[in-house]
Amino acid sequence: MTDKLTRRDIGSKIAFGSFWTAIATASVGVAKLLMPTVTPEASTRVKLGHPEQFPAGTSKVFPNRNLFVFSDDEGIWAISAICTHLGCVVSRLPDGQFDCPCHGSKFNASGETFSGPAPRGLDWLAIYRAPNGVLYADTASQVPSGTVWRRA
């Protein structure tokens, strides 16, 4: 009698065990579905153009991509227009300073924060030259402030 019972207990343990393992495995699949690996959004890569289109001392705004591009003799750099506080879009004042309309963060011309709640300066973005010679900025890849793409 006891023998029989034990066997039955082990049997049901195996049954419940495999049941819950299968459920757990399936749940992993379910959880994966909710986390997209590829999103249907435009590329974070922004085509800037050839370096000659950025004469020293000029600046260019890419309003739809929330991006400012500046240049001097040395090279070209890109500063994100996304406020590091809560993601509003900053505007550039004539004196070169950036102001955030949402919570009043202020940044100087090189994006360093000097007033307001922003925890750090505006992001500088990676600029790289594609094999075909065109410059691209990547809004998803930040570089340390002061990183400039150098003219050859």
Next chain:
Amino acid sequence: MTLLFLLVAAARENYFTEWRSTQREFRSLLLSKAENESDVKSARSFNVEIRQAVIPDLASIDRCVSCHLGVDDPRMADVPQPFTTHPGAYLEDHDLDRFGCTVCHLGQGQATTRLEAHALSEEVYWDWPVLTGPWTQATCGTCHDPTHLTDRGAPLLGLGLAAFQANGCLGCHKLGGRGGTLGPALDQVGDKTSHSLPFDHVEGDRQVWTWHQQHLLSPQTVVPDSTMPAVEGDAKTRHALTIYLLSLRTTNLTESLTPFDRYQRRYRIWHTEPLSGAELYEQFCQACHEDGTETVFHDSLDVTIPGIMHPDFLATATVEFLVENLRLGRAGTPMTAWAEDSGGLTDDELERIAEYLLESRTEVREVTFEPVADPDVENGRLLFENECIDCHELNADDGEAPWLGSPGFQATYSDPLMGHTIKFGRRDSLMIGYGEEEDGDFTDRQVSDLVAYIRTLR
């Protein structure tokens, strides 16, 4: 058992996918092609992941670049598909991130396997099989004016249009509201899929282009009760004509993606007479240059705008010089480059503007200045910093006078013309003649030094 199936499913989805192995192959190709340290570094950082061009304006998601990884990499020109560099200069004008792939090549952009993306097989349920090689010219004609492209990347399309006209197709078929009524209208004939065409008597692949070519060769074979005469011409003509027919597709381009020549075509339909130089000046120039007779300081633009109709400026100008200036504009200043690919004016129109400007010319002066052979750039710099920099600052944004580093200025002003302008100045403007006795005392050598220095600005 259930568990096993789940694991098989997981493995199939996460590892055994075609694009993953293709990307791994490309990564080793990159490594083998690496010439220097940075190449190796970028090859190492190549991630195996879905790559795509998402174009909301076209409602397209093109994952073609997940396998065609070398399209914008010139180093891949001699590598076989799928990694080959995109041939021609098409990508220069059609930025991948702005247009994607399927707008020209069709196929199924969302798909992630070769078979399904190309959609050439009947097993794949997709209406638009991929267009490759010359067939791609069909979609050029969907957005562009075919006549505009005969020497610009789509010769067969133009040939097709010519054959369409030469064969008198409009005698029976309507297109854009004009044409005979014996045959069906051909508007959007390119939208027909292989399912909406009768393939009973067509040999070969079940593709729309096969159907059209055989139908053009012998209409009665393909459609037994057809009354259409066979098209005159050889296989190449039928090929070209098919390309033209396939180009007649519905387009839903947003204004920002509409190509210049299509605007032109539309424009030509609305305006039978071309705009005169005066009308063009009125529409495109006078907002900044006003009547053009004098140099003015524009408050809101914060810049000095030259009087381009001032006789003294025009005295040394030629049509070519003005057209070139209009074409290139002044990068770094508000002056737009008016060439077709940016400001959108044709060379004809620019010429008419130049001729209109020259109508105000009252005298013609030869450029007499001749720079010396061995100018001293360093001396030029000193002179510039003494005399010029107050107005002509080194940065584009500053300065009241025109920025001399502008590529447009550098390209259009020859050394003699630059020297001439420095020496004699511009009457009625702040630019005095520095080589004339009453205003300054620069010798020709000094002027040449200055010119040489100005050449180094950018």
Next chain:
Amino acid sequence: MYSALRAFRENLRQLPSNFWATVRRRGPLKSDRSRSQAVFSNLFLHIHSVKTHKHSLKVSYTMGLGLFAAAFLGIVTVTGILLMVYYKPTPDQAYASIKEIHYIVPTGRMIRNLHRWSAHGMVVVVFLHMARVFYTGSYRRPREFNWFVGILLLALTLALSFTGYLLPWDQLAYWAITIGVNIASSPRELTDALGLTQHFDPGGMIRRLLLGANSVGAEALIRFHLLHVMVLPIFLFTLLGVHFWRIRKDGGLSRPETPDTAEPEGFFAKNPDKTYGLMAVVRGRSEAVGKGPENTVSSWPTLFITEMAILMAATALVLALSLAFDAPLKEIANPAVPENPAKAPWYFLGLQELVSYSAFMGGIGIPIIVLIGLILIPYLDREKGGVGIWFGGKEGARVALTSFVFSMVVVIGLLAFVINFGWLRQWFPAIPQILITFINPGTVYSLVFALWSLWVIRRHNSTRMGAIALFTCFLVGYIILTYVGTVHRGPNWDFYWSKADWPTH
């Protein structure tokens, strides 16, 4: 001395085990009592009775069909909710979003396949479940109403499957729904024939109601989506609750009236420990009270292991199908290019075959007669005995067999005749539609079957036998017609032995 601090530390230490104890609220499952508690102290399990009759666990009796249906429903619900995360119900985006699910969404393709195959599985199993319940006589008193609920659930299952069919917005979906809705609006055939359409147009009303327009488009898509993901599921789950609750209230699964079910009075009251008895104190013939110990087992774990096994088997089945076959997705819907043949979902192809004779009779008339007939069976056949036994015994099995052979011969014979020689319209082109509506192969089948079952009732002097005969005939007819519609009908609804013979068009 009491130290609150020490007690607090002790409480902290025991937190996990105490928390677990409050969740489970029972000891180890060693006694009948604890096993019973495991059931009724658990919200999710307590729709079960704590004891299960051994007969109900016999595989050969139920074949677990109801449980399979529930398992498929569970899978369909879970996968359906997951698909809704990515699906966009507008004509512009529906097709592309399904493509995204197929190509890019992690596990999306698998989830969609599972949804499709378990939905089909559910349709099949629900049919079989109905046949099982019918042939074991389980619709009899006191289960008449639950049979009715079951018929409604069958209709809801078909409706859910049908509304889901449109959502991918491909050619298959578009044309299947066009056909399906035209079947639903076929009363127009009758009103047209009677010249009433101008005044009274129920067919047109149904179509407008379903499509929100005159043809399948954006309005139809949003309506079908709403029905599919919200309205019909609410009805389905509500009725399913009633269905399950009724099983308990009607005394569990049906079984033969054997002596062991005689009530040993006061049996459970003798032992106050067996509190599950209180749970079972319900009106009427609650079997939980009536069970003798020798023929019941504790539901925990026997019944639950069976249920889990069935859920796992169902999952394994659809997983295997999903791995092997992708859910179909054809070209994007194109109202200008009809599919040829344009077929409705397969479970309606029997109807489509009937519809090819007469839209009204095939689409509305006969289905409604059959549906009403099914609902009325328990009220027309009030005999007792034979409950819980397949075919109610040897006689019934014989009747089922002869009816099976009879209907096979009739259906295949008439079908072959129609395919080879055509029907009234081919012989008398000018014949009025009203005649075809009432005299067509579909109505002939129905009439022959009805006469056959009347004859069976007379011969066996038993309404039960007549019901078995009629049910068998209609089941066989439906299966054959569905099979022919699915396999042997090609372009222009012509007959072909196999798909390979279809003309290339």
